[in-house]
Amino acid sequence: MRKIRKIRLKRIITFFIFNLVFSIVLAPFTIFWGPFEGTKTLAVGSILTSRHPQVVKAFLSDEEISEIVNKYDSAAAPSNSPIRRTVFDASAGITIEDIKGKAFKGKVMLIKDPKRIKVAVTKELEVTGERVSDFVKDTGAIAGINGGGFYDPNGAGNGAFPDGLTVHNGEIVHNNIGNKSTDIVALDKEGKLIVGQIKADDVKKKNIQEAVSFWPTLIKDGKRGEFQDSTWGVAPRTAIGQKADGTIILVVIDGRQPTWSWGAKMSDLYNLFLDYEAANAANLDGGSSTELFYNGKVINKLWNWAGERYLPTAFVVMPE
Numbered sequence: 001m002r003k004i005r006k007i008r009l010k011r012i013i014t015f016f017i018f019n020l021v022f023s024i025v026l027a028p029f030t031i032f033w034g035p036f037e038g039t040k041t042l043a044v045g046s047i048l049t050s051r052h053p054q055v056v057k058a059f060l061s062d063e064e065i066s067e068i069v070n071k072y073d074s075a076a077a078p079s080n081s082p083i084r085r086t087v088f089d090a091s092a093g094i095t096i097e098d099i100k101g102k103a104f105k106g107k108v109m110l111i112k113d114p115k116r117i118k119v120a121v122t123k124e125l126e127v128t129g130e131r132v133s134d135f136v137k138d139t140g141a142i143a144g145i146n147g148g149g150f151y152d153p154n155g156a157g158n159g160a161f162p163d164g165l166t167v168h169n170g171e172i173v174h175n176n177i178g179n180k181s182t183d184i185v186a187l188d189k190e191g192k193l194i195v196g197q198i199k200a201d202d203v204k205k206k207n208i209q210e211a212v213s214f215w216p217t218l219i220k221d222g223k224r225g226e227f228q229d230s231t232w233g234v235a236p237r238t239a240i241g242q243k244a245d246g247t248i249i250l251v252v253i254d255g256r257q258p259t260w261s262w263g264a265k266m267s268d269l270y271n272l273f274l275d276y277e278a279a280n281a282a283n284l285d286g287g288s289s290t291e292l293f294y295n296g297k298v299i300n301k302l303w304n305w306a307g308e309r310y311l312p313t314a315f316v317v318m319p320e
Contacts, residue, residue, distance in 0.1 A: 083275050089295075093320055094143070096294065099253075101268060105261040106237075106253035107292055107300055108276065109143060111317055114191030114246045119147060119168045119210040120314045122160065129159025129310035132293045139316050143294040145250050146238050147313035148185065148212025149285050151176070162312035164213025167203055174312075175200055185240060185282045186211030193242035195282040196220050212313050218270045218281040225282075229265040236290035236303050237264045240315065241273045241281030249276050250315070252292040254301045261301070285311075 088096040088107060095110040111117065120135035122128065129150070136144040149163040164182040166174040170189075179200045186194040189207040195217045198206065216232075217225035218239065236255035242248055251272060255263020264272075266283065273281040288304035289311060298308065 083272055088299075094317070096299075099251075099272070101264070101272075103262045104253050104255065104264045104268065105301075106251065106264075108272075109145075109250040109292065109294070109317070110276075111248040111250070112246070113320070114187060114193070114242065114248045116318045116320065117187055117191075117210065117248055118316050118318055119166065119212060120144065120316045121162070121166060121168055121173055122312050124160070125162075125174060125312070126160050128156075129312045130314075131308035131310060132291045132314050133298070133308060135314040135316055136293050139318070141316035141318050143250075143292070143317040144314045145240075145252060145293075146285055146289040146291050146309070146311050147315050148214045150312045159310040159312050162212065165198075165200060165203070165211060166213070166313055167208055167211035170203075170207075170209050172200060172203055182213045183215035183217065183282075184208075184211050185214055185284060191246055193240065193248070193280045193282075195225075195280050210315075212284070212315075214282065214284050216266065216283055218266065218283060219273055219278055220280055222279050224270060227266045227270075227283075229267050232266045234265055235263045235287050237269055237286040238284040238290045239269050239273070239281060240284060241276065241278035243277050244279045249273065249278055249281070250292070250317075252290050252300045254290070254303065255286075256303045257301060284315075 084100040085108075086098040088098045090096070093112045093116070097108045097110070099106050099108050118139065118141070120139050120141070122130045123138065130138070132144045132146055135141070148166065150159050151161050151163045153161060161176070162174050164177055165172060165184060167186065181197040181199055184194065184196065184198045186208045187210045188194060189209055194206065194208065202208070203211070216227040218227070219225060219241065234255065237251070237253040239251040240249065241251070251269065253264045253269070254261035269283060289309050290300070291298055291302060291308060292300045302308065
């Protein structure tokens with residue numbers, strides 16, 4: 001009797017393992033070739049902005065990817081759809097607004113004095129990253145958003161290594177590209193936002209005080225940057241811009257949450273910054289990194305189920 005029970009148990013376990021493996025193998029085909037448009041849209045948007053965009057391109061052509069991105073959420077928000085603003089909070093020199101497009105929700109923080117913006121770098125550089133809340137606490141700031149990109153040479157996934165150039169207080173604190181050109185998001189001594197490509201040698205020449213590396217440039221000197229929605233997909237976004245009067249515009253857009261916010265295309269970000277009359281603007285690291293921390297708490301809806309992500313850099317807003 002015991003032998004029969006053991007045989008049955010083994011068969012049941014084997015059956016479940018087989019079905020699990022079978023489901024995992026079939027999952028990509030079901031997602032990308034199946035009839036579930038919402039699932040396909042989320043998958044395309046998420047994977048395109050991950051470290052493995054080639055997974056999408058293995059199943060879908062560039063034309064199919066572009067079609068999905070351009071019509072997300074069925075009747076997806078056209079790139080020029082109006083943005084609804086509602087003041088969320090206002091204090092000395094800072095205004096926070098809730099923003100809402102047809103397929104996304106998020107927040108915008110406006111800071112009148114651009115010199116209040118600093119780059120915070122993890123205390124344990126090349127060992128482990130920090131959460132945005134940690135950066136705010138460590139620096140005595142009042143608010144913060146996630147910053148530049150990072151790479152993962154050890155496979156630890158702990159945000160220890162910022163990618164490209166990282167500058168704080170006028171000094172390069174990390175550089176893994178030598179003197180090659182990189183896309184920069186920077187502030188100079190006068191508080192002017194600098195976007196576009198520079199080299200490490202340009203940091204001193206341009207009086208850059210704070211900088212991280214990321215892309216694409218959305219607006220440079222009032223002109224549209226070069227980017228394609230089909231390359232970037234639909235995802236949670238973090239971005240920074242500046243008006244002609246110096247006001248800094250910090251943007252976080254929630255995403256990958258169909259009942260709340262799908263996320264944004266690059267053209268959505270571009271049009272949002274046009275709506276805020278930005279002269280310069282650039283995209284920052286997004287996805288599960290996207291976060292706005294203010295007044296002791298995260299005030300956007302994180303996509304990452306594990307909570308705040310560990311990152312190498314952040315932009316923080318210092319007290320007046």
